[in-house]
Amino acid sequence: MMQRVRQFYRAMTADITPADRAFVDKSIPKAAQPLFYAMHPADQYHALHVARTALALADMSDLTVDRSMLLRCALLHDVGRVRGDLDVWGKVFTVLMDRFLPRLAEKLACPGGQGLWSKPGHAIYVYYHHAEIGAAKLRAIGLTGEAALIARHHQPPAAGDAPELCLLREADERN
Known part of the structure; x- marks a missing residue:
């Protein structure tokens, strides 16, 4: 519960600095930058925190990690x-809705949607x-490796998961 409160506080106070923008622009390909900047500023802020946490976790780990791939995936995991x-x-x-009314949330979830529940249904x-x-x-712009990792980052851990995926999951969970 405290994690969600902290996430809400960060989302409400999110501020992307020029230094943050420079970090993003240096870390992800030019073709991916419009995807990053199309996110809500709160999601951009979250992605920056996930990226920094993921790199710190990689530094503390004994895993062999492709740091550039990890960084790209962390910054792009919510595009x-x-x-x-x-x-x-x-x-x-x-x-x-997911926490208290999961069955109703699943029924309301629809892309686009029409009528009274179109906006909430689309959000769900x-x-x-x-x-x-x-x-x-990401696949559409040629980032197939990143796409494969990001597609699985909310799935349960499995034997043989790439170290970058394991670190991304942990960093996202912490932020």
Whole structure:
């Protein structure tokens, strides 16, 4: 619960600095930058924290890690959520629905949608499927390795998972 409170506070106070922008622009390919900047600023801020945490975890680990791949994946892991699809209050709504009314949330989830529940239904859909949505966007610009990792980052751990995937999951969980 405290983790969600901390996430909400960070989302409400998110501030992307020029230094953050320079870090992102240096760390991900030019073709991926529009995907990063299409995210809500709170998601950009979150991705920056995940990236820094992932690199710190890699430094403390005995794993052989492709740090560049890890950094790209950490910065791009939420590109399936774009500004307008799932803002801060939409995320609060979807997290609460998933926690307290998961069956109803699954029924309401729909891409686009029509009628009274179109916006909340779309937000829930994006919440559940943003990893796959983001992976498709990354494949479309040729980042197939990153797409494969990101598509699996919300799935349960499995034997043989790449060290970058393990570190991404842990860094995302901590942020």
